[in-house]
Amino acid sequence: MAGIYIHIPFCAQKCTYCDFASYPREIGKCEAYFAVMYKEIKYRAKTLKDKVFDTVYFGGGTPSFVNEKFIYGAMKLISQEFKIKPNAEITLELNPGTITEEKVKLYKKAGINRFSVGLQCADDGMLQRLNRIHTTDDFVSAMKLLDGENVSVDIMIGLENQTKDQIEKSIRLANDLGASHISLYSLKAEEGTIMYSKYLNGDLPSEDEVADFYDFSVKLLSTLGFSRYEVSNFCKDGKFSRHNLNYWLRGEYIGFGVSASSFIDERRFTNTSKIDEYIHLLLNDKYPEIFSENIEGDERKFEFIMLALRTTRGIVFSEYEERFGEKFMVRFSDRVKMLMPYLEIYEDCIKIKDEYLYVQNNIIIQFMD
Ligand code: SF4
Secondary structure (H helix, E strand, C coil): CCCEEEEECCCCCCCCCCCCCCCHHHHHHHHHHHHHHHHHHHHHHHHHCCCCEEEEEEEECCHHHHHHHHHHHHHHHHHHEEEEEEEEEEEEEECCCHHCCCHHHHHHCCCCCCCEEECCCCHHHHHHHCCCCCCCCHHHHHHHHHHCCEEEEEEEEECCCCCHHHHHHHHHHHHHHCCCCHHHHHHHHCCCCCCHHHHCCCCCHHHHHHHHHHHHHHHHHHCCCCCECCCEECCCCCCCCCHHHHHHHCEEEECCCCCCCEEECEEEEECCHHHHHHHHHCCCCCCCEEEEEECCCCHHHHHHHHCCCCCCCCCCCCHHHHHHHHCCHHCCCCHHHHHHHEEEECCCEEEEEEHHHHHHHHHHHHCCC
């Protein structure tokens, strides 16, 4: 099974921490963007006739910011051009400040059956400082419109002057309003973002403080019935994100739109992040990819290990053996011995102990040759 990702790079305004491909001033290019993206979808579909897709994900940017007819059109085209599994998971990212009843109706008609809502923090002062376009009340209204749907909520930790009370309020509100999935992201102040100067000034919480917020959140989520299945992702009733789990299992995916990445037949490739270049290349019947690499030999193994160890499922020995024709515990016996205090070893799998999952990068790196 494979996934389809569609990038919608338009937003009402730029959040202070955002380093995604999102362009608040480019909404005028929306029509042209979708027109050429439909072209890209058709081109790629010709080469992917043998693949079956299990998930579709509209991410951004803010997919709910553009007119809903574009999402409907894109989904209709995707259903025509690709083999989509009947019970596929079809997700749309949604900003609470951009949603209406009419939009939700058309999304559902388009086949969207999962919504990922960006709350970030249930504190209006903080939302304003982050330059989010919505309030906590907008979030409550959005969740009411999505009542009964499969909903995930994004919450951030590590914000300037953030308190545990604020985090608790955000998590409880998402839970009370019916979220069955929560993604808990630690703020990363990337170079080039508005937030980066705060990072340089030392105005953001220290790594230890953020780790403490994380532990606090994990415990609270657990008492509310959410299980952690990946370092930043928690769900109830088995409602994990099939789309994201596919990434962590090193499954294949095809991405459309600016900056979208793909991984097909052991080749990773990425589209240009510039809207004008993207439109220009497709208007001239060229693929918009600007980077491509084939993943060979041991690099495949390392990727598999790195991704699998992010999850609480860990590395399943039979899956490793099936892919690489060797036994994990034989090939990596020395590393496993060295990292024993951090690992849980079972008959059929190996995983990072719960208490070390947050710092998994330091452990995973040891598996590189
Ligand atoms: S809504 Fe999301 S993509 Fe848009 S600017 Fe904010 S963080 Fe970036």
